[in-house]
Amino acid sequence: MPKINHVVIVGAGPSGLLLAILLARNLSIKVTILDASDKIDSNPRAAHYAPSAVYDFTRAGIIDDVREQGFTPKGICWRLKDTTFLAGMGREPEQAEFAMVVLPLDRLGPLLVKHFESLPNTEILWGHKLVGVQQDADTATALVETTKGEKKEISGDYLIGADGASSGVRTALFGKEYPGETLKQQIVATNVYLPFDERHGYWDSNFICHPTDWYMAARITKDGLWRVTYGDSEDLTREELIKRQPKRYEEILPGNPKPGDYKLMSMSPYKLQQRCAPSFRVGRIVLVADAAHLCNPFGGLGLTGGFADVGSLYDCLHGIHIDELSPDILDKYSSVRKGIWRDMIDPMSRANFHRLWDPAAEKARDEFFKMCDKACEDPVWGKSMAQSVMAVRHDFEQYFKSKGGDGVGGFVDGGKA
Numbered sequence: 003m004p005k006i007n008h009v010v011i012v013g014a015g016p017s018g019l020l021l022a023i024l025l026a027r028n029l030s031i032k033v034t035i036l037d038a039s040d041k042i043d044s045n046p047r048a049a050h051y052a053p054s055a056v057y058d059f060t061r062a063g064i065i066d067d068v069r070e071q072g073f074t075p076k077g078i079c080w081r082l083k084d085t086t087f088l089a090g091m092g093r094e095p096e097q098a099e100f101a102m103v104v105l106p107l108d109r110l111g112p113l114l115v116k117h118f119e120s121l122p123n124t125e126i127l128w129g130h131k132l133v134g135v136q137q138d139a140d141t142a143t144a145l146v147e148t149t150k151g152e153k154k155e156i157s158g159d160y161l162i163g164a165d166g167a168s169s170g171v172r173t174a175l176f177g178k179e180y181p182g183e184t185l186k187q188q189i190v191a192t193n194v195y196l197p198f199d200e201r202h203g204y205w206d207s208n209f210i211c212h213p214t215d216w217y218m219a220a221r222i223t224k225d226g227l228w229r230v231t232y233g234d235s236e237d238l239t240r241e242e243l244i245k246r247q248p249k250r251y252e253e254i255l256p257g258n259p260k261p262g263d264y265k266l267m268s269m270s271p272y273k274l275q276q277r278c279a280p281s282f283r284v285g286r287i288v289l290v291a292d293a294a295h296l297c298n299p300f301g302g303l304g305l306t307g308g309f310a311d312v313g314s315l316y317d318c319l320h321g322i323h324i325d326e327l328s329p330d331i332l333d334k335y336s337s338v339r340k341g342i343w344r345d346m347i348d349p350m351s352r353a354n355f356h357r358l359w360d361p362a363a364e365k366a367r368d369e370f371f372k373m374c375d376k377a378c379e380d381p382v383w384g385k386s387m388a389q390s391v392m393a394v395r396h397d398f399e400q401y402f403k404s405k406g407g408d409g410v411g412g413f414v415d416g417g418k419a
């Protein structure tokens with residue numbers, strides 16, 4: 003007798019939608035998604051999905067469509083402001099089954115919605131804002147206000163907070179404070195048609211190192227749209243940051259382009275945050291992705307970590323559903339996922355960021371560049387480096403009772419733990 007009938011997911015962002023597809027497609031669980039907005043967020047955000055995410059795209063049955071709309075990037079490198087090459091890796095086409103894929107979120111989102119809505123027992127309730135939560139021994143309930151002013155209660159066996167950085171679910175559980183810090187610098191992310199590859203010989207992903215004029219330029223679509231994300235001062239308001247964009251492009255980009263030299267498609271300033279929720283589980287309510295943890299976007303670890311939460315939580319709910327795991331596995335989910343953020347995502351994302359501008363990071367930068375050289379000289383080792391991000395995943399199926407697990411995150415014989 004299946005244990006889970008209905009899961010309520012708050013947030014139709016990429017993490018909520020991926021979890022929803024996994025549950026509805028593979029386990030035939032009824033899934034309701036609530037979203038405060040009336041449409042998918044179209045701001046320039048994630049575009050690069052690491053091999054760990056591709057693993058879960060494959061399990062969700064969406065990878066063929068993602069690859070068809072997106073592409074596998076060739077080469078990531080670091081340069082000086084005058085475009086001088088410092089180091090790089092991955093110039094050869096990646097042939098691995100789970101090779102990274104690039105597709106901007108505003109294109110991935112509609113693809114995920116299409117897959118989700120094609121499955122039975124699924125619904126997305128747009129204009130439904132979560133304002134509180136309740137739970138008892140058997141159910142978890144979302145307290146919702148709609149854009150029409152109605153108040154509703156929507157209950158399921160589990161309630162998942164996939165509602166992003168300002169998560170209503172996390173706030174309902176732990177209050178307004180999100181432990182961690184806001185970094186000093188601000189960034190402006192822009193999507194632009196400007197052929198860096200043809201004009202300046204840029205690779206698909208380029209990080210430009212400079213004390214003040216650091217930036218990232220990466221091709222993010224097959225038709226030549228580029229993401230340029232640059233830094234600016236912490237004192238500026240959002241409006242000032244937006245107004246300064248033409249000046250900053252002219253100051254920092256090669257060839258000092260003026261507005262007529264490129265076609266700007268979208269832009270958004272962001273603050274950079276490193277934060278982690280006190281726990282990712284309270285009873286029948288579970289947090290994933292930006293609702294649970296944040297990091298700066300350099301190196302693309304934000305949603306990479308978020309999708310890895312989704313993969314782990316899917317394993318847990320699968321195990322609970324077929325009585326292979328106890329609901330107490332969700333405590334292990336919380337401790338394992340928090341540990342991966344603390345030991346891997348937080349330090350790696352900080353190192354990726356400091357490598358761009360911080361003189362104190364010079365020694366670490368030189369060592370990192372030597373590692374890039376080694377990856378080029380020894381492609382087998384280089385490939386293993388590219389796949390090392392798989393460590394962000396944690397397989398909870400290993401704790402299934404039929405596989406020798408004890409159902410709560412250990413092993414019956416104790417040997418593997």
Ligand SMILES: Cc1cc2nc3c(=O)[nH]c(=O)nc-3n(C[C@H](O)[C@H](O)[C@H](O)COP(=O)(O)OP(=O)(O)OC[C@H]3O[C@@H](n4cnc5c(N)ncnc54)[C@H](O)[C@@H]3O)c2cc1C
Nearest residue numbers: 013015017038048049050132166170291292302304305306
């Ligand atoms: C410039 C930039 C570039 C990035 N690049 C990368 C990258 O290349 N690779 C990578 O891995 N990561 C990257 N990231 C990080 C990535 O974009 C985020 O981690 C990701 O978007 C978070 O997804 P999510 O599903 O957790 O939340 P979101 O995408 O924020 O979705 C949350 C959803 O919840 C809804 N919502 C919010 N509050 C409520 C509420 N109270 N009730 C109901 N609904 C609610 C919102 O409307 C929204 O639809 C980047 C981030 C930035 C800023």
